[in-house]
Amino acid sequence: MSQSYELTAEARERVGKGSARAIRRSGKIPAVIYGDKQPPLSITLPYKEVFLRIHAGGFRTTIATINVNGEKIQVLPKDYQLDPVRGFAMHVDFLRVSQNTVVTVNVPVHFINDEKAPGIKRGGVLNVVRHEVEFVCPANAIPDNITVDLEGLDIGDSVHISAVKLPQGVTPTITDRDFTIATIAAPAGLRSEEAEAGEAAAEQTEGSGE
Structure with missing residues (x-):
């Protein structure tokens, strides 16, 4: 299994297309953490770090730790969206994982x-x-x-x-x-x-x- 890595994120309250566009203009990318019988958590991540991880290989098979305002959450990237024309990363979905997650x-x-x-x-x-x-x-x-x-x-x-x-x-x-x-x-x-x-x-x- 590929070596795990950590990303620092910020929780976000506003959701929707307008909010997502504003996040991308600020050099970040919107994302959501879901699963493990907990409510979905909307976050923002540094765009460059996420983009490099996506294109480095093994993105969806490597567990990551996301630090959200001091809380460290283990996740597995489940899906991501790229701009069909320019190839920019648009959004990422993460699944919470635990020791027993299959x-x-x-x-x-x-x-x-x-x-x-x-x-x-x-x-x-x-x-x-x-x-x-x-x-x-x-x-x-x-x-x-x-x-x-x-x-x-x-x-x-x-x-x-x-x-x-x-x-x-x-x-x-x-x-x-x-x-x-x-x-x-x-x-x-x-x-x-x-x-x-x-x-x-x-x-x-x-x-x-x-």
Whole structure:
């Protein structure tokens, strides 16, 4: 799990679009902390710190501590909004977490040992079906990523979730099937050769039948 960090916030009483615009003009960003059977808490955060955290990676899988007027609250970022044109951070939602909090998160997939995959050595292409996998896990034990080992995989082989070693307490939300994470696909040239060979075989078969 990524290292936790702390943000200093201010509680805000006014809410609404007008108030949010004024907050952004002052170099801050509006946010809300909710969950843990407590009323939502509206806050403002320093814009630059939040923007850097969002784009540093692992934002939604890392627990943070928010210091609100001296009260330290452990949270997990659940969602954020970006300006569709300029990419500015507009708003962030945080979920309060405790020792017993269980969350649903999307965890990135990392691939290793591609140089040890015969299929890739032969020109095959790694076809990533899922760049992220959704898991249920304790909020204090969210993995930074899951690792898929490509060693020994040949063209036509697939990697399913059952082949991935998961940390204790981490389970996929999809439980009714052994879903595919990636495959080793044949290169375009090889597919063309196979198609031509198939067509030639079909022609021979048709010719012999006349």
